[in-house]
Amino acid sequence: MLTQQELKQQAADAALEFVDAVAAPDVVIGVGTGSTADLFIDGLARFKGRVRATVASSERSAARLAGHGLAVLDLNDVESMPIYVDGADEIDANLHMIKGGGGALTREKIVASVAERFICIADESKLVQRMGAFPLPIEVIPMAREAVARRMAALGGRPRLREGFVTDNGNVILDVAGLSIADARALETDINGMAGVVTCGLFALAGADVALLATQSGIRRLDKPA
Numbered sequence: 001m002l003t004q005q006e007l008k009q010q011a012a013d014a015a016l017e018f019v020d021a022v023a024a025p026d027v028v029i030g031v032g033t034g035s036t037a038d039l040f041i042d043g044l045a046r047f048k049g050r051v052r053a054t055v056a057s058s059e060r061s062a063a064r065l066a067g068h069g070l071a072v073l074d075l076n077d078v079e080s081m082p083i084y085v086d087g088a089d090e091i092d093a094n095l096h097m098i099k100g101g102g103g104a105l106t107r108e109k110i111v112a113s114v115a116e117r118f119i120c121i122a123d124e125s126k127l128v129q130r131m132g133a134f135p136l137p138i139e140v141i142p143m144a145r146e147a148v149a150r151r152m153a154a155l156g157g158r159p160r161l162r163e164g165f166v167t168d169n170g171n172v173i174l175d176v177a178g179l180s181i182a183d184a185r186a187l188e189t190d191i192n193g194m195a196g197v198v199t200c201g202l203f204a205l206a207g208a209d210v211a212l213l214a215t216q217s218g219i220r221r222l223d224k225p226a
């Protein structure tokens with residue numbers, strides 16, 4: 001029986017095969033945040049010299065990449081990336097995701113938006129029929145905290161401030177439990193339209209292109225439905 005850590009390692013290793021397929025001296029790889037992304041970063045170290053650089057979705061990942069001697073570029077200096085590799089807190093069969101358990105959702109969404117393909121790496125426990133059991137993280141400008149919390153409560157959620165946490169962008173996170181997410185794209189649009197919201201952790205308008213889900217019997221690959 002593989003442990004969750006071993007499953008995460010398996011998913012990270014599977015994503016490194018995608019890096020192998022695109023590696024070239026001018027290629028930049030987009031890198032996510034979290035414990036699964038950390039394992040991916042550690043494996044990426046062996047591609048030093050085979051790819052030009054990386055772009056990180058958090059200060060934490062940037063530091064880990066730099067610790068391996070991998071170049072980390074500012075996204076403003078990068079025009080394209082073939083892949084962005086990151087974990088998820090929940091993912092469904094449409095490859096819509098909830099992300100932001102690590103609080104890096106906004107930079108994750110920005111870096112992913114520049115990449116041609118989003119490769120999601122996770123253990124199979126993250127695959128759900130309907131998202132919402134994991135509280136939805138929302139990055140909020142501090143002065144809008146209570147106003148956004150009231151609007152999320154009106155939508156049936158139970159918002160809670162992530163105590164003692166400030167994002168890399170200087171904002172706060174509301175974790176909203178109890179949402180019934182029937183239409184993730186519509187909910188993402190609604191929440192992102194609220195004044196004071198930077199972005200919510202729904203990645204449905206632009207979800208993953210490929211999910212590499214580690215199971216006890218190997219990698220299960222899901223592709224975005226046509």
Ligand code: 5RP
Binds near residue numbers: 035
């Ligand atoms: C960070 C994220 C992570 O990808 C998500 O929380 C999954 O993390 P882990 O790989 O540690 O389970 O969105 O903001």
